[in-house]
Amino acid sequence: MRSKRSYALLGLLLALSMFAAACASQGGDTGNNGDTGNAADEAAQGGTLVVAAEQFPADTQCYGASNNIAWCYYPENAVLLGAYRQTPDFTYEPELLDGEAEVDQGPPFKVTYHINPDATWSDGEPVTAQDFEYTKEAILDPDNEVVGTDGYDDIKSTKIIDDKTYEVTFNKVFAPYKTLFGPIYPAHILEGQDWDKVWDKCICDPKTGDPIGDGPFLLTSWKKNQEWVLERNENYWGDHLAYLDKMVWRYIADVNSEIQALRGGEVDMIYPTTQLTLKNVLTMEGVESDVEAGTFWQHLDFSFKNPLLKNDWVRQAIAYGIDRQAIVDKLVKPLQDDAEPLQNLIYVSNAPEYEPHFDTYNYDPDKAAQILEDHGCKKGSDGIYECNGQKLSFSYKSTAENELRELMYQIIQAELKDVGIEMRNDFGEADVVFTELSQHDYDVFQFGWVGTVDPFGSNAIFECKGDQNYGDYCNQEATDLLEKTNTILDPTERAATYNQADELMAEDVPVLPLWQAPQMLAYSDKFGGFVNNTTTQGPIWNAADIYMKKSAQ
Amino acid sequence: MLTYIARRILLSIPVLIAMSFLVFLLVSLSGDPLASLKMNPRIKESTIREIEVRKHLDKPVIVQYGYWVKEFVTNKFGTTLLSDDPIAPDLTRVLGNTLQLVVGAEILAVLLAVGIGIYSAVKQYSVFDYTATTFSFVGFSTPVFWLALILQILVTNLYVSTGFRLFYTSGLNSATPGNFWLDRIQHLMLPMIVLSVAGIAQYSRYMRASMLEVVHSDYIRTARAKGLSERRVIMRHAFRNALIPLTTVVALDFGALFGGAIVTEFIFSLDGMGQYFINALQVRDVYPIMAWLMLTGGMIILFNLIADVAYGFLDPRVRYE
Numbered sequence: 116m117r118s119k120r121s122y123a124l125l126g127l128l129l130a131l132s133m134f135a136a137a138c139a140s141q142g143g144d145t146g147n148n149g150d151t152g153n154a155a156d157e158a159a160q161g162g163t164l165v166v167a168a169e170q171f172p173a174d175t176q177c178y179g180a181s182n183n184i185a186w187c188y189y190p191e192n193a194v195l196l197g198a199y200r201q202t203p204d205f206t207y208e209p210e211l212l213d214g215e216a217e218v219d220q221g222p223p224f225k226v227t228y229h230i231n232p233d234a235t236w237s238d239g240e241p242v243t244a245q246d247f248e249y250t251k252e253a254i255l256d257p258d259n260e261v262v263g264t265d266g267y268d269d270i271k272s273t274k275i276i277d278d279k280t281y282e283v284t285f286n287k288v289f290a291p292y293k294t295l296f297g298p299i300y301p302a303h304i305l306e307g308q309d310w311d312k313v314w315d316k317c318i319c320d321p322k323t324g325d326p327i328g329d330g331p332f333l334l335t336s337w338k339k340n341q342e343w344v345l346e347r348n349e350n351y352w353g354d355h356l357a358y359l360d361k362m363v364w365r366y367i368a369d370v371n372s373e374i375q376a377l378r379g380g381e382v383d384m385i386y387p388t389t390q391l392t393l394k395n396v397l398t399m400e401g402v403e404s405d406v407e408a409g410t411f412w413q414h415l416d417f418s419f420k421n422p423l424l425k426n427d428w429v430r431q432a433i434a435y436g437i438d439r440q441a442i443v444d445k446l447v448k449p450l451q452d453d454a455e456p457l458q459n460l461i462y463v464s465n466a467p468e469y470e471p472h473f474d475t476y477n478y479d480p481d482k483a484a485q486i487l488e489d490h491g492c493k494k495g496s497d498g499i500y501e502c503n504g505q506k507l508s509f510s511y512k513s514t515a516e517n518e519l520r521e522l523m524y525q526i527i528q529a530e531l532k533d534v535g536i537e538m539r540n541d542f543g544e545a546d547v548v549f550t551e552l553s554q555h556d557y558d559v560f561q562f563g564w565v566g567t568v569d570p571f572g573s574n575a576i577f578e579c580k581g582d583q584n585y586g587d588y589c590n591q592e593a594t595d596l597l598e599k600t601n602t603i604l605d606p607t608e609r610a611a612t613y614n615q616a617d618e619l620m621a622e623d624v625p626v627l628p629l630w631q632a633p634q635m636l637a638y639s640d641k642f643g644g645f646v647n648n649t650t651t652q653g654p655i656w657n658a659a660d661i662y663m664k665k666s667a668q
Numbered sequence: 669m670l671t672y673i674a675r676r677i678l679l680s681i682p683v684l685i686a687m688s689f690l691v692f693l694l695v696s697l698s699g700d701p702l703a704s705l706k707m708n709p710r711i712k713e714s715t716i717r718e719i720e721v722r723k724h725l726d727k728p729v730i731v732q733y734g735y736w737v738k739e740f741v742t743n744k745f746g747t748t749l750l751s752d753d754p755i756a757p758d759l760t761r762v763l764g765n766t767l768q769l770v771v772g773a774e775i776l777a778v779l780l781a782v783g784i785g786i787y788s789a790v791k792q793y794s795v796f797d798y799t800a801t802t803f804s805f806v807g808f809s810t811p812v813f814w815l816a817l818i819l820q821i822l823v824t825n826l827y828v829s830t831g832f833r834l835f836y837t838s839g840l841n842s843a844t845p846g847n848f849w850l851d852r853i854q855h856l857m858l859p860m861i862v863l864s865v866a867g868i869a870q871y872s873r874y875m876r877a878s879m880l881e882v883v884h885s886d887y888i889r890t891a892r893a894k895g896l897s898e899r900r901v902i903m904r905h906a907f908r909n910a911l912i913p914l915t916t917v918v919a920l921d922f923g924a925l926f927g928g929a930i931v932t933e934f935i936f937s938l939d940g941m942g943q944y945f946i947n948a949l950q951v952r953d954v955y956p957i958m959a960w961l962m963l964t965g966g967m968i969i970l971f972n973l974i975a976d977v978a979y980g981f982l983d984p985r986v987r988y989e
Binding site for chain 2: 378
């Protein structure tokens with residue numbers, strides 16, 4: 116009798132094991148900056164590339180409001196093409212278009228898109244102006260929860276001139292028009308469907324379940340928090356079909372696990388968040404790597420609500436008191452040997468328009484102290500200056516448990532203490548400190564912005580009363596220049612205007628740029644064709660050109 | 669017995685209700701779940717307003733709780749806050765994955781711990797006993813994240829130096845698995861080992877102590893005096909009785925493990941209950957957090973009950989009133 120009871124317990128455990136298996140099987144089915152080897156000679160037709168994906172979206176509708184993460188767009192960019200794509204040299208080039216869009220300054224301001232005559236969907240239907248119209252309607256539909264409507268809001272009217280020609284008339288000049296019509300959606304598939312829900316676990320025809328796309332790959336399987344499987348689109352209309360048969364994007368959240376997975380051949384490519392441990396990858400056998408300045412740039416944000424920090428001479432003293440070059444040498448150069456401090460608030464150093472206006476703030480602690488003393492500040496017995504009866508002591512906020520930010524704080528805190536400025540550690544959980552940031556509740560905040568090919572997002576950060584101007588900085592002259600950039604179509608003149616605004620801001624120092632996070636692209640040497648594109652286009656922006664080497668097959 | 673079980677189940681209902689209310693209150697008050705959306709200037713205000721209305725965020729917390737109870741009971745755990753996706757399919761999926769992991773880890777831990785515990789007791793103060801004791805304390809004090817990373821490095825080193833793939837270091841399956849279940853076991857083995865180390869350390873100590881108590885009892889002496897073989901004395905008479913305390917501990921632990929192993933699942937990129945909970949907590953989505961909590965809490969209560977019942981089942985001296 117006793118033994119039967121023991122077996123019953125063992126049986127219970129085994130039954131739970133089987134239940135577990137059953138549950139699991141029911142779940143969720145659904146410059147030269149890279150390898151420029153001669154693809155024609157060494158590329159094999161076929162092969163599977165396994166990519167480590169650091170984040171996983173909640174569903175496959177990447178433009179959904181609750182789902183706006185880069186790791187959703189990276190694979191999606193190989194499936195759904197846009198009017199333009201961003202290149203590694205920080206320019207836009209036509210993707211679905213047959214040459215540049217035609218622009219008529221007006222008024223009214225008009226942009227005419229000529230769609231490539233060869234562009235077709237994987238089911239054989241042509242990509243048409245109707246698809247552009249559907250995309251615009253979907254994004255502006257108030258029932259759809261989309262990431263944003265910037266630019267689309269300014270559309271006054273649209274006209275389908277013919278199947279391959281689409282004209283958009285704007286209410287006003289909208290210079291960053293190339294940022295519009297990112298992924299184009301197939302109208303013949305999605306018309307009448309619930310945009311929020313239709314692509315929950317696929318990019319497909321909801322009636323048949325067949326994958327759909329106009330890019331070199333199609334999404335053939337998606338398992339939540341596990342993997343995306345992309346297979347070659349045999350009807351791709353581009354220069355050539357993709358070399359690879361398949362790309363599998365496997366979810367690996369931990370960078371150290373990514374490194375081991377690459378070393379052990381479990382994945383073939385990683386595109387990891389910056390960590391000092393990544394320097395081991397640079398010397399890893401059988402692995403090629405390329406590190407470029409990424410678009411994520413660290414900075415110190417000063418709050419003008421603080422009565423001391425609202426003085427430009429205090430901010431300038433802080434800027435002179437921080438050895439940004441030493442920080443870069445210590446924290447960034449181990450990964451990226453050509454790294455330099457960032458010297459512009461509008462353009463990242465990869466952009467051709469970049470001008471180093473903040474390079475006047477070379478480390479000079481004596482000058483920092485002199486500036487303070489020139490304004491009547493006196494050093495207290497604790498070595499910290501007092502100005503107008505107030506101690507130069509500021510809370511320094513950032514996100515906890517971030518090794519690089521902690522190290523940066525330690526360096527900055529020590530350097531400024533030598534000058535006579537105190538920074539008090541006020542690190543906290545990301546959601547807590549960022550809520551405080553949005554409430555403009557801080558003195559000094561260290562965090563990162565993402566630089567983009569078209570810098571029009573900077574306007575919201577630096578214009579007086581801009582939506583993301585958390586420090587409450589206001590220089591009307593700079594604001595006027597920034598607003599003017601929205602209406603300048605000539606790229607050279609527009610860049611010059613942005614740089615004029617940046618020069619003004621370099622005098623004001625509302626924000627002190629520090630450095631751009633290096634972005635590593637590392638891959639097995641069995642593969643080729645990679646070019647590290649640090650824009651938001653992502654690591655497989657040239658998916659069709661990535662290949663397995665013949666020698667590896 | 670049935671009356672006892674029914675009474676325990678009835679008593680657990682107010683516990684679950686109180687627990688759910690308290691957690692709902694704490695999570696709701698911990699911050700604005702729409703803060704990240706509100707910080708994003710590209711998100712339309714109408715979108716945010718629509719979510720607020722749909723999920724009753726514009727109402728007092730107590731009213732929100734009422735809506736959650738209704739959703740929970742009538743709509744299979746309800747839907748998520750931001751994307752309005754049904755919770756049940758995701759929860760079923762991650763529960764399945766977690767069960768595979770924890771059931772395997774528990775079986776591994778129990779089998780090894782029982783063996784080690786018995787042998788340590790039978791060979792008390794032997795080299796084996798001292799070694800097992802030492803390793804138990806090492807097992808107790810080894811941080812899970814460290815052990816996980818070290819095992820990943822060791823297994824990768826083995827693969828790099830020999831080309832032999834013993835285990836995988838992340839995920840649940842390979843991109844192109846040959847034999848699905850063999851591949852799954854190769855993926856789950858490292859996290860199972862990590863999870864079972866602390867269990868082996870703990871259970872082997874229980875088993876050793878329990879076994880020592882039993883082997884020194886009168887009826888074991890009687891069995892030996894009757895001339896039974898040592899093997900028969902240990903396995904037939906001592907072992908079963910020594911198992912009783914361990915059964916209780918394992919059952920209690922097992923209930924708690926339904927909540928997932930957060931650190932282990934993160935490092936090995938396993939789509940389990942722990943990861944699910946953390947993801948929901950990071951976006952302050954109270955609905956999946958509540959679903960996770962109700963399931964985990966329910967399982968802990970259930971396995972507490974199973975432990976109590978099993979205790980009486982295995983030990984006839986225990987009577988339920």
